[in-house]
Amino acid sequence: MVDVAHFSIPYFQYLNEQGQPVVALPDFVKDNQTLFSLYRLMTLLRVFDARAIALQRTGMLGTYPSVLGQEAVSVGLGAAMHLDDVLCPAYREGGAQIQRGVTLSDILLYWGGDERGNVFGHPNDFPMAVPIGSQTLHAVGVACAFQYRKQARVAVAVCGDGATSQGDFYEALNLAGVRNLPVVFIVANNQWAISVPRGRQTRCQTLAQKAIAAGFAGWQIDGNDVIAVKEKCAEAIEKARTGGGPTLIEALTYRLGDHTTADDASRYRSKEEVAQAQAKEPLKRLRHYLTERGEWSEEKEQLLLAECAKDVEEAVEAYKQVSPVTTDMMFDFHFATLPADLAEQKHLAAQFPVGDAHA
Amino acid sequence: MVDVAHFSIPYFQYLNEQGQPVVALPDFVKDNQTLFSLYRLMTLLRVFDARAIALQRTGMLGTYPSVLGQEAVSVGLGAAMHLDDVLCPAYREGGAQIQRGVTLSDILLYWGGDERGNVFGHPNDFPMAVPIGSQTLHAVGVACAFQYRKQARVAVAVCGDGATSQGDFYEALNLAGVRNLPVVFIVANNQWAISVPRGRQTRCQTLAQKAIAAGFAGWQIDGNDVIAVKEKCAEAIEKARTGGGPTLIEALTYRLGDHTTADDASRYRSKEEVAQAQAKEPLKRLRHYLTERGEWSEEKEQLLLAECAKDVEEAVEAYKQVSPVTTDMMFDFHFATLPADLAEQKHLAAQFPVGDAHA
Amino acid sequence: MPEITLLEAVNQALAYEMQRDENVIVLGEDVGTNGGVFRATQGLLQKFGAERVWDTPLAESMIAGMSIGMASQGLKPVAEFQFMGFSYPGLDQIINHAARLRNRTRGRLSCPVVFRTPYGAGIHAPEHHSESTEAIYAHTPGLRVVIPSSPARAYGLLLAAIRDPDPVIFLEPTRLYRLVKQNVPDEGEALPLDQCFVLREGSDVTLVSWGAMLHETMNVARALDQEGISCEVIDVATIKPLDRDTLLNSVEKTGRCVIIHEAPLTAGMGAEIAAILAEQALFFLQAPIVRVAGYDVTVPYFKLEKAYLPSEARIKEAVLTVLQ
Amino acid sequence: MPEITLLEAVNQALAYEMQRDENVIVLGEDVGTNGGVFRATQGLLQKFGAERVWDTPLAESMIAGMSIGMASQGLKPVAEFQFMGFSYPGLDQIINHAARLRNRTRGRLSCPVVFRTPYGAGIHAPEHHSESTEAIYAHTPGLRVVIPSSPARAYGLLLAAIRDPDPVIFLEPTRLYRLVKQNVPDEGEALPLDQCFVLREGSDVTLVSWGAMLHETMNVARALDQEGISCEVIDVATIKPLDRDTLLNSVEKTGRCVIIHEAPLTAGMGAEIAAILAEQALFFLQAPIVRVAGYDVTVPYFKLEKAYLPSEARIKEAVLTVLQ
Numbered sequence A, B: 001m002v003d004v005a006h007f008s009i010p011y012f013q014y015l016n017e018q019g020q021p022v023v024a025l026p027d028f029v030k031d032n033q034t035l036f037s038l039y040r041l042m043t044l045l046r047v048f049d050a051r052a053i054a055l056q057r058t059g060m061l062g063t064y065p066s067v068l069g070q071e072a073v074s075v076g077l078g079a080a081m082h083l084d085d086v087l088c089p090a091y092r093e094g095g096a097q098i099q100r101g102v103t104l105s106d107i108l109l110y111w112g113g114d115e116r117g118n119v120f121g122h123p124n125d126f127p128m129a130v131p132i133g134s135q136t137l138h139a140v141g142v143a144c145a146f147q148y149r150k151q152a153r154v155a156v157a158v159c160g161d162g163a164t165s166q167g168d169f170y171e172a173l174n175l176a177g178v179r180n181l182p183v184v185f186i187v188a189n190n191q192w193a194i195s196v197p198r199g200r201q202t203r204c205q206t207l208a209q210k211a212i213a214a215g216f217a218g219w220q221i222d223g224n225d226v227i228a229v230k231e232k233c234a235e236a237i238e239k240a241r242t243g244g245g246p247t248l249i250e251a252l253t254y255r256l257g258d259h260t261t262a263d264d265a266s267r268y269r270s271k272e273e274v275a276q277a278q279a280k281e282p283l284k285r286l287r288h289y290l291t292e293r294g295e296w297s298e299e300k301e302q303l304l305l306a307e308c309a310k311d312v313e314e315a316v317e318a319y320k321q322v323s324p325v326t327t328d329m330m331f332d333f334h335f336a337t338l339p340a341d342l343a344e345q346k347h348l349a350a351q352f353p354v355g356d357a358h359a
Numbered sequence C, D: 001m002p003e004i005t006l007l008e009a010v011n012q013a014l015a016y017e018m019q020r021d022e023n024v025i026v027l028g029e030d031v032g033t034n035g036g037v038f039r040a041t042q043g044l045l046q047k048f049g050a051e052r053v054w055d056t057p058l059a060e061s062m063i064a065g066m067s068i069g070m071a072s073q074g075l076k077p078v079a080e081f082q083f084m085g086f087s088y089p090g091l092d093q094i095i096n097h098a099a100r101l102r103n104r105t106r107g108r109l110s111c112p113v114v115f116r117t118p119y120g121a122g123i124h125a126p127e128h129h130s131e132s133t134e135a136i137y138a139h140t141p142g143l144r145v146v147i148p149s150s151p152a153r154a155y156g157l158l159l160a161a162i163r164d165p166d167p168v169i170f171l172e173p174t175r176l177y178r179l180v181k182q183n184v185p186d187e188g189e190a191l192p193l194d195q196c197f198v199l200r201e202g203s204d205v206t207l208v209s210w211g212a213m214l215h216e217t218m219n220v221a222r223a224l225d226q227e228g229i230s231c232e233v234i235d236v237a238t239i240k241p242l243d244r245d246t247l248l249n250s251v252e253k254t255g256r257c258v259i260i261h262e263a264p265l266t267a268g269m270g271a272e273i274a275a276i277l278a279e280q281a282l283f284f285l286q287a288p289i290v291r292v293a294g295y296d297v298t299v300p301y302f303k304l305e306k307a308y309l310p311s312e313a314r315i316k317e318a319v320l321t322v323l324q
């Protein structure tokens, strides 16, 4: 017997759970503004999240998936991407989307049951993907287009731990590897796929090692350390941009809330587990670090919270002000030009009024 | 940065390309009868293969996929399985099937376009799978049944290198890992998926490492060394039988023939490559070893060839003698009891005669 | 005996049959600890243990394929797809294998599996949670397709589906899950898998529907009754194989037929029923056969789902048209 | 100009459009060096290079999904499934994404992709190589479904499909690949994607078919002509959207209709056509609408495929029945 191949999976963390640096910090950390911006976005997301849940509870929004506890993943990722890269998100990546032209009211509109939520201010990004794992294949397709056109652009797919069980996920990785595509896969491992814990999703020690099956690098990072997320995403994205091929990043985080507003997580997991995870959440950590550095105060915090609340209320207002849907909207976008039979159906539909509680 | 996981892929070979032992041979090799039997089966398969291709050329058989050069994989595997294990093969596993109650004429019948080729003498084995990779999921399902019933039985799936790109393959591995199922996956890596070479199927150094994505062991073996195949398959199968969980075995071999009789491999690969592979083929190697050991002779070889030719001719005869198909056969096996609408259709079909050149 | 919902009837049937037959295994995403996202499998884990109720990894082709493997060895998996819109990755395994295993092996192997899934629109769910693509399964030889529309029929048909030795697609109208309650004796009585149910006898026109649309259809029938129009209402329930006799008998009697379904119009099951009538009852027809169906568009996000679903107004208009 | 087969016409259209539009990328299993298992993409690699003609890994969901990603960025992938029976792993991506991308984003993104695949039985291929499940795609809102039945139509319709800004399922009848030759000028003329072709005018009965079954259908029409029966033959060709006007006009003229397709009867496209006629041309019908279709069974292995496919005898009998 000889060993013919060897692999290992590295783990990256900059700030530990107490907000203390554990290794030399990346250069960008020197810049207060960058850190403030990351912190601000995470806070905005948290305030928005609570508001969205409240809207759902009062019947103003449909089912909504909370991002509580995972803010660092999408915020750090969004900060690492170029605007002309393309994002293929799942449904907890608001933190990246709002850095790329998607508004909070777009997000409300989407979860409010309105396709206009996907008509957002980025020309090429994909809308949220609900069929789990399917978007990973779109990202490799987008990366194929970049590679074919010799553009220095990168496609990024984000999915959850549960998504790593889907065939599409592996097929995407495999294609990315064999064509050396400019694509980065982020697995937001929040430890749960609805009620199924990470340990019953797969026997792997890490999800990062799934990249070994496709012949490229997999990294595990502390996904609650926004510095690690931004730094390692940026590194992987720049590697992809310069011909270095794909990377899989497993971002370790935790879904502190229910799966969605339709879920009740207390049915399947213990308070203790959640409390433990709570201690590692991303905002507190960065706040501690900024405070230690003398750059943050309770006053600044209160100001920021008020500012975020205002932004969120504006978004809610914009959401409420959106024009009513019409039956025509069901028909007008299936084809570039409406076929004759659909035109007839459109006419028929218009004769029957739309009734909807949320409209 | 710390490394949080390490992996390596072992490679196993007992007889090198010249038929010389490279490490201590397994115990079963002491027994001449066992070696004769392996050699006999491989020879039978080779003779059968040539005959089947000839039948196809004369219009007596449909498209047929040659096994030339890969005989050791299925023969070694078949010798390692228990009869009450379950095999979920692709379509080049005749060497295992004929050790499990499938006759050569069953195989001809199948490729002759007749479902009765799947009514063979094993109660539980799956028929050949044509949709690539799909059978891996059946094998994990079978293994689930064994595990549920606490039976000491093992399911074995065989697929090709091309199949390792399919989502089903990874989903099967993942389930096998997480449920610690009694299943063994054999990838018969014959270097080609029709015209697509192994190197354009995936960027992995080995196909064995795909198991790392599911958290269990992957081994690479010399698939043209029937001793390695039997030994390592037996080891993996016994491990699975005794609660040790799944193993993925990549058996390195080479498809010396065309993909099927409908294919012309000279369109996409060089004579040189095939000639090089020819030197490593499995029969010659075992013959050399047996000859060195003083157990084989040209005379024995001729006797064996004659015996195999006779067996094959008998199978061809049986195939030719099979009763004609009837239109009823289209209907009688879709449901345990024929629904009324199908009964009507069955009646209708019977009014129109069957015309078929191969019937 | 308390009255139960359709959802509870599904649960009751599962529990009954798991008790009766230890080959029955329930599996799917979140069916265990969580009891299913709608709670259809609630309590089964507690009652039958983790050996009988499996939370699977998140992969529908896997769910379909592993079920086939299990069924081939005599188990009776009842597999759940979390929503019909997520069943499509399983289509290859269902079409190429589940539906064919018995025929392919001339009966040597078989595939007694039930694929259950919430079905249809109307519950304000996110996108992909509102599909009704029964026609895809109905077009696939080797499958049975069943859609219950009441607690009692859910119970009796699900029992029949599990006991059936062949693969059954069992579609549960989410809109009906909690809409009505009924007394459903837990006595293990199965219903036939090849018979339509006449929900209401009538003489002027035959209304044919299935699943949740029967709710609106019955409402229209009742309203028209007030106006002196007598509607016969048929619940197809067993979409495949189709009980043509009940349909033909009714239309031969009434001479008029409206077919109502929420799936898109084109190549939906309504077309099949209309085609059968046009072939076998043509000269009984006194009016064109009208289909009131979903439009040929993707089910819209929920702000528009009511506009997508055939409304009572549309159904009524169609009935009045064929009565002219 | 030499006459070419349907297969060569496909190749010619691909080459023409790749030449004209560098956004067109051909991809699939074995489409490169090997030129496709039927040689439909033969020579394209040599002509356009490996940057335009991609041999993909063996994974159909991947082929579908990557094509969607490419198309979303303005490329025009023409993706091949090696056989229709192997396209099913791609169904989820096609139904949930390709067909919906434009609608889901209200036109912000679109999906100009063509999925080509050999289609239908009759070439003595192994199992799974004989599928004709056009109804699945036709039932899916957001897709166009096209089936050519001659070299000229293959050329013109494939060009149209590639140029169309939305996803098109392009089904190539394998049985016709090399059956007839035709002069097909390589001038880049596309055909409309929403019109039936009247292959033969007639006054007694309308025969509606598509794909390879038109071969038998035309033979029957010619034979009946000798017996004094005048058949109008319509090649549906663009299965979705369906050109109802041509169909209705013809049946209003002849009063009789036989629909012929090789897909299984139940919930096939024949049902949709019959349903449209039963709704919109009922009072023109002088006889029941008869469908001559594949039986509701898995396409048998090839010893029985001729018994499965609608034969000329079956078609003729049906025509005579509706003429009674």
Ligand SMILES: Cc1ncc(C[n+]2csc(CCOP(=O)(O)OP(=O)(O)O)c2C)c(N)n1
Pocket (backbone or CB within 6 Å): A092, A130, A131, A132, A159, A160, A161, A162, A163, A164, A190, A192, A193, A194, A255, A259, C029, C058, C060, C082, C083, C086
């Ligand atoms: C293909 C598919 N199957 C099932 C579902 C239903 N579902 C929605 S979210 C979810 C769990 C996803 O888990 P994960 O990938 O870890 O993402 P998370 O929700 O934790 O962010 C499931 C099963 C779906 N949306 N798509």
Ligand SMILES: Cc1ncc(C[n+]2csc(CCOP(=O)(O)OP(=O)(O)O)c2C)c(N)n1
Pocket (backbone or CB within 6 Å): B092, B130, B131, B132, B159, B160, B161, B162, B163, B164, B190, B192, B193, B194, B255, B259, D029, D058, D060, D082, D083, D086
């Ligand atoms: C799902 C599916 N896609 C495509 C095909 C067509 N096809 C038949 S064999 C083959 C190549 C298989 O390669 P591999 O898995 O390496 O097996 P080998 O033929 O080399 O034994 C392909 C693409 C198929 N049978 N099934």
Ligand SMILES: [Mg+2]
Pocket (backbone or CB within 6 Å): A160, A161, A162, A188, A189, A190, A191, A192, A193, A194
């Ligand atoms: Mg998760």
Ligand SMILES: [Mg+2]
Pocket (backbone or CB within 6 Å): B160, B161, B162, B188, B189, B190, B191, B192, B193, B194
């Ligand atoms: Mg191979």
